[in-house]
Amino acid sequence: MFKEGISYREAGKFEETRFEKIHNVIFESSKEASILVAHEIANLIHRKEGLNEPCVLGLATGSSPIKVYEELVRMHKEENLSFKNVVTFNLDEYYPMDKNNIQSYHHFMHEHLFNHVDILPENINIPNGTVSPEELQQYCIDYEMKIISYGGLDFQLLGIGRTGHIGFNEPGSHINSGTRSITLDHLTRVDAAPAFLGIDNVPRKAITMGIGTVRNAKRIVLLAWGISKADILKEAIEGEMSSQVPATYLQEHNNTTFVLDTEASSELTRVKTPWLVKSCVWTDELKLKAVVWLSELTSKPILKLTDKDYNDNGMSGLLAEEGTAYNLNIKMFNHLQHTITGWPGGKPFADDTYRPERSNPAKKRVIIFSPHPDDDVISMGGTFDRLVEQGHEVHVAYQTSGNIAVSNEEALKFAEVSSVLNSESNESNDIINFLKNKGKNDIDSIEVRKLKGLIRRSESLAATRYLGVPDSNVHFLNLPFYETGTVKKGNLTAVDIKIMCELIDEIKPHQIYAAGDLADPHGTHKVCLDSLFEALKQLKHNSYMDDCWVWLYRGAWHEWESYQIEMAVPMSPDQVLKKRHAIFYHQSQKDGVMFQGDDSREFWVRAEDRNRATAKKYNDLGLADYAAIEAFKRYHF
């Protein structure tokens, strides 16, 4: 049986440092972590059952707790975990919000947990988004009193918003606040926009338990996954306690654990700059990370860093190991220098000892996997162009149809053209009727989804033709996990993996490029990457895979850190323009896209800014001054 609290320290990575004010544990994968949290909850339920007492759980919604609920459901079905003695109080609900609305937290909780376990309906408490404004205040007081009447929360599960909110306690919330109505922060609404198909549909208010309500829980576990949470977690764990970051109020709770995955923990001092915390085992990667960090901190190119710079910034141990700053500087500078190549497919007949790619075979078979139909050109349009120009056999595989990102207006335009050209076509007329009468929350019909997918397909072909790829080398995989018609996708299944395997097996590539960009708003890139990793696992035993190198790009949402880059492909100003034109072919994703995220720049602007920034970073480190650079990291399978 899982021991509470302490076991997190054994299972994950936990080291107390002088920077950290909240106990936290880091796990390689959110799944492994979620299972442990679910087991802690299950143990508590059992313990309370043994005492013949109700187990009072405070529950959260959102993406963070989903796998915890999955494991609880599994334990109910396979291990007889009963919820008969469980009483739940959900943290929050949008206001106003109907229970039956698929965006309601009421719906979320039933879909992910309550419908699948034996909890008594009368024991479920979720703030009611339909109470009238006049009754709201009393309703909130009653909710608070009901929690107290059960003796308070035994366990509170939390996520954290990018504003630092817990529940919907946005910046400005008081440490002693109770259940109340609150106005949502703009950033919170931006983050919720995809689920509501646009920010205009996101409610402006919510009902939330207060910080005081949460802090009265006997045990609190906060879950955070992914790079997008990294900055706010550093503030919550290491910053001063302040109403501006409500999660910092947990610093004074004596039984709180933050459970993080590697990416969410990446800004913590002990992870980002461990040499400031303790003496380190200096691996090559850590050395490079530290030297790049020091160069950025001191605003000096690497070759100008001195012994004093190292000693003053917690790296005397490294210096002692390496001899002098001079030796270390040259070593790191050369390493970075060797990542730069204008020959992403390898330079034929050249000595490749210090090049990122092999020179042989001179002509390679290449697959560029693109999660959505445009990530290829947005993320690696310059490298793509080079590969084609340098004579490699380049294939592009669009993993998903990307249909949900085409607006209704765009689809209507195409349907109307099609109906004029073929007035007999019932399909076009059905689509026109559907789109004209579509309600705010309606899911597209199969025909509309098909049309939207076709629009993205034609745009992709226009772009790949522009870059000189024959249509026969362009593959539209339409992976089924994506085809739900909603932002929420299905799970990867054997069918998705089979489609991936078949393509790789047919082409037998020497190079695979794939999106290692894990911060896209709907998680599609991560699922697409998982599908590739699974396919690689299954194909590994084939001899042609010994010759296959996998390069991960990052694109519209964020970039590799300089120290992580293993291949840097520079672009001239002309190549930057060519890449821009290739992106322009994706017209449905221009001039105001459906899923903008919190960045108002268009995709081509983001891509150019990012590639320019990478080039500047290289230049600041003391390397040559390029107009733009696309960056890749190798994945070893």
Ligand code: F6R
């Ligand atoms: C949800 C809630 C919120 C979320 C937070 C993180 O009930 O109260 O505080 O936990 O916004 O959301 P995700 O997990 O979707 O990143």
